[in-house]
Amino acid sequence: MENELMAKLETYETYYSILKKELKWQVVDARVLMLISSMYVVRKKELDVERFKEIAEYMKKKKGVFSALNGAQVYVGAATLNIRFDDPEDKYHEWMEVYDQLVNSSFQRGSFTYISALLVLDIKKEADSRNDLIERAKRVFDLMKKDHMFLTSSSDYPIAVLLAASPEEEGPLMVKIEELYRNLHDKGFKKSNELQMLSHILALRNNEETDILVKHAMDVVVTLEAQEKKVRPVHYPEVGIMALAEEKEKLADFIVRIEKTLNDSKEFKWHKKMNFTIAVQLSVSEYAEEAAITQTAVQTSLESILQAQQAAMTGAMVGAIASGSSNN
Secondary structure: OHHHHHHHHHHHHHHHHHHHHHOOOOOOOHHHHHHHHHHHHHOOOOOOHHHHHHHHHHHHHHOOOOOOOOHHHHHHHHHHHHHHOOOHHHHHHHHHHHHHHHHHOOOOOOHHHHHHHHHHHHHOOOHHHHHHHHHHHHHHHHHHHHHOOOOOOHHHHHHHHHHHOOOOOHHHHHHHHHHHHHHHHHOOOOOOHHHHHHHHHHHOOOOOOHHHHHHHHHHHHHHHHHOOOOOOHHHHHHHHHHOOOOOHHHHHHHHHHHHHHHHOOOOOOOOHHHHHHHHHHHHHHHHHHHHOOOOHHHHHHHHHHHHHHHHHHHHHHHHHHOOOOOOO
8 A cells, every 4th residue: 555655645746746837827825736636646537737727718718707616616626527527518517507406405606515516416427316416415404504503504515415415314314413423522522613524424434333433533533643643623524534444553654654745845834734634635545445445335435535525625725715705
């Protein structure tokens, strides 16, 4: 695993350098380029930067004057369409149709609804199968809001979509999430939006009992702190990703080493929180690939959770960048 992981890190750094050179006037926030680079590496999609820019330019020409798609969202969206679909230009129009469907189902206009629409598009390839998922996602979100009115916001739309795709019924699913939230808090996790996200991520593993999932999360914290990595609420989503790995000590060792490499880098040293997230993404994606050889169910769960965490990361970043602008 080590050699493959180091190769992934090298590819990530290469892709970042390419994007920084090619988009130096279009994207000013380095974290957007870091996110896009990691997306290509995690999905094992070779970066064809000219094709990527072509898709982004197509989107810019087609989006309306009053669209809530800002510059960062356009490039993240272009990367997502390029990575996940063979016909990204056609899928762009489907993406906008799904966005309108979500808005018509009372999702607020804005960056988190765009991300949610991409998830719906990826989960449900056929247009006629999307309405049920959208309606279920709205019900899940409303139940989340009922349980945690002050913690739940539009930033939770993407995870609501992923939870809605779960085979569990909504009632038992929400009971499980609330049990996870309470039990994790009892074990020392601080009440916060990040703890709610951790509970949601863990709940995506629908074949595990609550007490087992809490133990997995606690084991991650102990393992990371043994590596002298202090776990704070901002790290809770990453704890959720790591929780499903069997070899937590080995994984934590790789993550901390990659994080240190990035923190020591001239290019990345100013983005330490992002570096930890990238280290987790790269390490867990490699673990998931190896797990696929013998444990298809484990790999499937890890892929879903990686998707959830990546959606959260995208939403937080794009939302922050767009915070000075009004949504349309």
